[in-house]
Amino acid sequence: MYRQMVLIREFENECYRQYMQKNVKGFLHVYSGEEAIAVGVMSLLEPQDYIVTHYRDHGHAIARGLDTKALMAELFGKATGVSKGKGGSMHLFDVKKRFMGGYAIVGGQLPIAVGLAMASKEKGENGLTICFFGDGAMQEGEFHESLNLASIWKLPVIFYCENNLYGMGASVSETYAGHDQIYKAGEPYKIPGVRVDGMNLFEVRRTTAEAVKHVRGGEGPMLIEAQTYRYRGHSISDPAGYRPKDEVEFWMTRDPIILLKKQLLSEGTATEEELKSIVKAAEEEIVAAVKFATESPFPEPAALHQEVYSH
Numbered sequence: 023m024y025r026q027m028v029l030i031r032e033f034e035n036e037c038y039r040q041y042m043q044k045n046v047k048g049f050l051h052v053y054s055g056e057e058a059i060a061v062g063v064m065s066l067l068e069p070q071d072y073i074v075t076h077y078r079d080h081g082h083a084i085a086r087g088l089d090t091k092a093l094m095a096e097l098f099g100k101a102t103g104v105s106k107g108k109g110g111s112m113h114l115f116d117v118k119k120r121f122m123g124g125y126a127i128v129g130g131q132l133p134i135a136v137g138l139a140m141a142s143k144e145k146g147e148n149g150l151t152i153c154f155f156g157d158g159a160m161q162e163g164e165f166h167e168s169l170n171l172a173s174i175w176k177l178p179v180i181f182y183c184e185n186n187l188y189g190m191g192a193s194v195s196e197t198y199a200g201h202d203q204i205y206k207a208g209e210p211y212k213i214p215g216v217r218v219d220g221m222n223l224f225e226v227r228r229t230t231a232e233a234v235k236h237v238r239g240g241e242g243p244m245l246i247e248a249q250t251y252r253y254r255g256h257s258i259s260d261p262a263g264y265r266p267k268d269e270v271e272f273w274m275t276r277d278p279i280i281l282l283k284k285q286l287l288s289e290g291t292a293t294e295e296e297l298k299s300i301v302k303a304a305e306e307e308i309v310a311a312v313k314f315a316t317e318s319p320f321p322e323p324a325a326l327h328q329e330v331y332s333h
């Protein structure tokens with residue numbers, strides 16, 4: 023899990039570099055700072071489980087085991103990308119891994135999660151759906167409609183709010199009346215909620231494991247609020263000057279990778295050399311991913327209208 027968290031951080035740092043070199047275009051929202059959530063949650067899932075998420079989706083995709091070469095190629099708009107170069111950063115997808123997409127519309131993935139959970143239940147797959155979203159989605163009507171239906175139909179879905187304290191540029195405390203009790207937002211729909219320290223991998227795993235047991239056991243949906251922080255701006259074009267310096271510094275002291283590293287060393291689970299070699303291997307994997315993306319072809323013009331749906 024340390025390896026995966028480091029790999030996500032290295033991938034995100036490289037995305038920034040590649041964007042500056044104009045190899046990655048369009049929107050880019052990185053997951054740096056939030057790694058413990060994706061990695062902790064995915065470590066508890068089964069192959070039959072579905073995942074849907076928002077546009078800040080690289081970390082979830084890597085944690086679910088999507089190949090970093092195909093992910094980087096997608097960001098480069100290449101035909102070898104996970105969405106054949108047509109999705110880009112915000113629309114990563116892998117149906118075999120039941121990774122059913124990043125979505126650009128805030129809250130748009132919640133009704134999709136409800137549909138996926140209904141499919142799992144109807145088919146008797148013993149599967150559940152994890153639906154990641156940000157604190158900004160709490161203000162969308164879809165949030166409330168989705169929780170209501172999921173509860174009425176007792177669906178196997180975990181609504182997973184990654185509360186990084188900000189939407190695009192405004193603090194959640196200025197935009198959502200229930201900002202200090204997000205985990206209780208399911209109460210009107212009789213959905214139990216819990217809050218977890220999203221910077222602590224072990225806490226994420228412990229809390230999520232209990233929720234997974236509840237939901238897989240047929241007890242209906244749950245809501246989890248993971249408290250976290252994004253280390254970069256909302257997107258690459260946001261210098262994030264609206265955040266107080268001391269707040270940023272505080273959250274930097276809670277870096278999930280550093281916290282995990284300290285714990286692994288103090289417990290004697292790993293040595294400094296072993297952890298260094300994990301970082302080196304991650305760096306090498308990212309270099310290989312960039313090489314693959316660079317050398318891959320762009321989609322043929324004829325592919326433009328293939329696998330594209332409208333309604």
Ligand SMILES: Cc1ncc(C[n+]2csc(CCOP(=O)(O)OP(=O)(O)O)c2C)c(N)n1
Pocket residue numbers: 078126127128129155156157158159186188189190256
């Ligand atoms: C329906 C809708 N409204 C507005 C936007 C513009 N928008 C994109 S991201 C964003 C902020 C969302 O913040 P949050 O859900 O907290 O997620 P975070 O980016 O912090 O992970 C907004 C308003 C959008 N994409 N979709």
